[in-house]
Amino acid sequence: MQFYCCGRPSQTSYLSRASGHFSFVPLWVLSNSQRFVGGAMMTNVWEAVVLLLLPFLAPNAEGTQYSPPGKPALTRCRSPEKETFTCWWEPGSDGGLSTTYALYYRKENSETVYECPDYHTAGENSCFFNKNDTSIWVNYNITVVATNALGSSFSDPVDIDVVYIVKPNPPEELNVTIMEDKGWPYLRVSWKPPQKADTRSGWITLIYELRVKLEGEDDWEMHLAGQQKMFNIFSLRSGGSYHVQVRCKPDHGFWSEWSSADYIKVPDYFHREKSMWILITVFSTFIFLIFMCFLHMNSNSLKYYILPPIPGPKIKGFDKQLLKNGKSDEIFCALVVPDFPPTTSSKCENLMVEYLEVYVSEEQELILEESKELHNSLKCEGSTSDNDSGRGSCDSHTLLMDKCGEAKGDERQTDGEGHPMEMEAQMHQRDWKEGTLSSAYQDIVSPDMSSGRVKTWPSVFSPLHQCGSTSLNQMNSLAMAKQHCLSDNLSPPGSASSFLPQSGRSTTETHRPNYCEFYSSDKQLSSPKPQAQTHRKLQAHSDINISHKQAGLQSPALRPTEYVEVQRVNKEDMVLLQPVESGCVCGDGCPQVCQDYSKVKGLNSDNMLLLHRDVMEGEEVRSHCEKQETNGCITSHITPATQKPTDCIPTVTPIVQKEMGLAVSGYVDTAAMLTLPTH
Amino acid sequence: MTKAWFAVLTLLYLDLSMRVGTAPVCAYGQAGCHVPALADLFDRVIQQSSRMHGVSSDLHSESDQYFLPSRNLIGKRKCHTYGIRTPDDKENAQRLGPEQLIEVILSLLGAWDDPLSQFYRSISQDQNQDFNHYSSNKAMEISDMVHDLRDGVAKMADKMKLSGVLGNAANYISPESSVSFYKRGELNSVDHHDLLLCFHRDADKIKNYLRVLKCTTLPGLDC
Numbered sequence: 001m002q003f004y005c006c007g008r009p010s011q012t013s014y015l016s017r018a019s020g021h022f023s024f025v026p027l028w029v030l031s032n033s034q035r036f037v038g039g040a041m042m043t044n045v046w047e048a049v050v051l052l053l054l055p056f057l058a059p060n061a062e063g064t065q066y067s068p069p070g071k072p073a074l075t076r077c078r079s080p081e082k083e084t085f086t087c088w089w090e091p092g093s094d095g096g097l098s099t100t101y102a103l104y105y106r107k108e109n110s111e112t113v114y115e116c117p118d119y120h121t122a123g124e125n126s127c128f129f130n131k132n133d134t135s136i137w138v139n140y141n142i143t144v145v146a147t148n149a150l151g152s153s154f155s156d157p158v159d160i161d162v163v164y165i166v167k168p169n170p171p172e173e174l175n176v177t178i179m180e181d182k183g184w185p186y187l188r189v190s191w192k193p194p195q196k197a198d199t200r201s202g203w204i205t206l207i208y209e210l211r212v213k214l215e216g217e218d219d220w221e222m223h224l225a226g227q228q229k230m231f232n233i234f235s236l237r238s239g240g241s242y243h244v245q246v247r248c249k250p251d252h253g254f255w256s257e258w259s260s261a262d263y264i265k266v267p268d269y270f271h272r273e274k275s276m277w278i279l280i281t282v283f284s285t286f287i288f289l290i291f292m293c294f295l296h297m298n299s300n301s302l303k304y305y306i307l308p309p310i311p312g313p314k315i316k317g318f319d320k321q322l323l324k325n326g327k328s329d330e331i332f333c334a335l336v337v338p339d340f341p342p343t344t345s346s347k348c349e350n351l352m353v354e355y356l357e358v359y360v361s362e363e364q365e366l367i368l369e370e371s372k373e374l375h376n377s378l379k380c381e382g383s384t385s386d387n388d389s390g391r392g393s394c395d396s397h398t399l400l401m402d403k404c405g406e407a408k409g410d411e412r413q414t415d416g417e418g419h420p421m422e423m424e425a426q427m428h429q430r431d432w433k434e435g436t437l438s439s440a441y442q443d444i445v446s447p448d449m450s451s452g453r454v455k456t457w458p459s460v461f462s463p464l465h466q467c468g469s470t471s472l473n474q475m476n477s478l479a480m481a482k483q484h485c486l487s488d489n490l491s492p493p494g495s496a497s498s499f500l501p502q503s504g505r506s507t508t509e510t511h512r513p514n515y516c517e518f519y520s521s522d523k524q525l526s527s528p529k530p531q532a533q534t535h536r537k538l539q540a541h542s543d544i545n546i547s548h549k550q551a552g553l554q555s556p557a558l559r560p561t562e563y564v565e566v567q568r569v570n571k572e573d574m575v576l577l578q579p580v581e582s583g584c585v586c587g588d589g590c591p592q593v594c595q596d597y598s599k600v601k602g603l604n605s606d607n608m609l610l611l612h613r614d615v616m617e618g619e620e621v622r623s624h625c626e627k628q629e630t631n632g633c634i635t636s637h638i639t640p641a642t643q644k645p646t647d648c649i650p651t652v653t654p655i656v657q658k659e660m661g662l663a664v665s666g667y668v669d670t671a672a673m674l675t676l677p678t679h
Numbered sequence: 680m681t682k683a684w685f686a687v688l689t690l691l692y693l694d695l696s697m698r699v700g701t702a703p704v705c706a707y708g709q710a711g712c713h714v715p716a717l718a719d720l721f722d723r724v725i726q727q728s729s730r731m732h733g734v735s736s737d738l739h740s741e742s743d744q745y746f747l748p749s750r751n752l753i754g755k756r757k758c759h760t761y762g763i764r765t766p767d768d769k770e771n772a773q774r775l776g777p778e779q780l781i782e783v784i785l786s787l788l789g790a791w792d793d794p795l796s797q798f799y800r801s802i803s804q805d806q807n808q809d810f811n812h813y814s815s816n817k818a819m820e821i822s823d824m825v826h827d828l829r830d831g832v833a834k835m836a837d838k839m840k841l842s843g844v845l846g847n848a849a850n851y852i853s854p855e856s857s858v859s860f861y862k863r864g865e866l867n868s869v870d871h872h873d874l875l876l877c878f879h880r881d882a883d884k885i886k887n888y889l890r891v892l893k894c895t896t897l898p899g900l901d902c
Binding site for chain 2: 131252
């Protein structure tokens, strides 16, 4: 280590072995220490001897071991304003003896060693360089020497340039005020540069930084302010208390310490806009509540207004349960209502025309049987309804065309029940589609018969049969035949029993059970049962009596086509049927029934059919009948005006029942409609 | 067709007649001409000097990696500008006065023109990887900056003379010794390091002198 001092070149270096610390102690140091020790040069020698002998004298003495001082170290040098600077050092171990420290420096490109001019101004272990001693842009080489009685030690030299060690004092006169900008408050922070730093002359240029935080929080918000001495802080919290601090830094140097904090409390402000929004919110909430109350009160009506109930499928006879069961056949059978389709049903089920006995040759029978299969589809030929009141069924081109045709051709007495009935059944099948007679079928299920039943020709039910269960489809003609009260049954006397409790009618006559023995078809009809049983316990029975009563007149005539006309409705709400005179033979082979209708006045709540006793005059009837001629049906008007019984009896015009949906026409679907109140 | 020709001729005539004479803007400081104010000039010059100083700091810190951090011109090595007497504290700087300050500034700037060019040449040819490509770009940039700053300060001095702030006794001496110092051709890495260190310091001096000059002649908010 070289050390230049005081203009004298380095001289001998004294190696101090005593402390084991090898350091070069220049002579001038020793001369200084000599001052402390005092005395002449002799003491110098004594000192040296003592120092040499010290380690041998007390090699391992405890506590009282003296040693030369430890190596000091320059910790830092700082200049607050780039005009003066201070250096601090850290002393090493003092070795148990009083140790002195000295700082020596050398300037750049100069051999002169200077000692620190001021050890006190800056405190202990420091050296203060005043303005005269400070040169900017000059390298200083600084060393600290620690010296005690036993030796001295040098610190490591440090090169500094004052420009790079500037650390200014904190800014002063920090001032925070609250300003307002359009109702929003903000902080205005202002300060002054530290007093010592001469920024006015431009000798030193400072940049500033400030930090803000809310009272009680830990996070500071930093803001770099540049060279300006004023700053605005926005976005304040209402009612919050803020701490503000500021510090500065020269171009090249260190940041100063934070200035003392300034506290400011932001007053509570309630912004006008916010209050307006609060008012709006409250108001709208109030209105909303009122609206909800209104909604709640009128929820039902509104529900219907907004979401009108969807009309469910009102397919008569449609049973959802059946649908779930998944048996389509049953479902479709259930759909077959006796009065469906309304228009055609009324025609189809005209009392007068519903039964047609036809004798078919065997060949035709076979054909018909085959064709029966074709007609298993449960469609009712929705023939266009035409108001054929007053016309024979054959007159109506929509009805019974085939039947009439065949009847005409086969007006022959049938022998037994079998084939003719079959034929008829088949024909009925064809002609009568589902809906009209289905309900009648269902009605027939229950064997109990009440007195007030209207018996109609069971041929009404033939299509019903069709739409029944699968077994129905397979039903043989025999079963069908059973259900058909065929006219041929009328002939054999005593074979049938009449259910017509009419007094006028012969009850003795046996009616063959050509009233529909629907019991036999129980099994078939069981499926469509559910709906039917509700109200329509209609049983149609062929009134053979009627036919017989007519003094056999009509027997032969009725054979092929037997119509029943409703004579009247008696007090017991029974529809009195009477066979139609067969004189009326249409071109289609249907007797006219044009004028023998009774209008149904209405149906009361007890499911009673109120018929309208509207007796038409014969002439009128006649004329009415004559009109039928236009249909191409020759109706021989047989009934003379005098013959009361054959007067045109008002037909029972069916009324449209709500449940049945019958179209208003001139026919009564007695099978479907009449539910007599006796049961 | 004739109409079109007529229009073309009319436009041509108008163009020729309305042609304005061009002249350098504010060449002679005529009235109505917007001459940049002295304060603006000062600001620009100071900005330029700050930028120059920043680049020099980068270069110096980079070259310092290859040397002991404590090595700092110990020994007989000196900056070639040591012959230029520069004030080394505030009082001396203030005592000099604006004219002399400008003189010092210009001297310093002039003294570094050549050495920096040499330095750049040396770096670009340097094979010892002391400096990377980034540094060589900076070296080139620095020499241009010094040149521009020198011109800017000269203009500013003229402006100050015109404003009467400055006397006419400004003489700019370009020391020859600086050039000779680095005349020996190739510079080694020690030379590089010393050169950069010297330049870093001189850039700081220039920046500081300019600031003092500004606040002395135009005391304002920044001072």
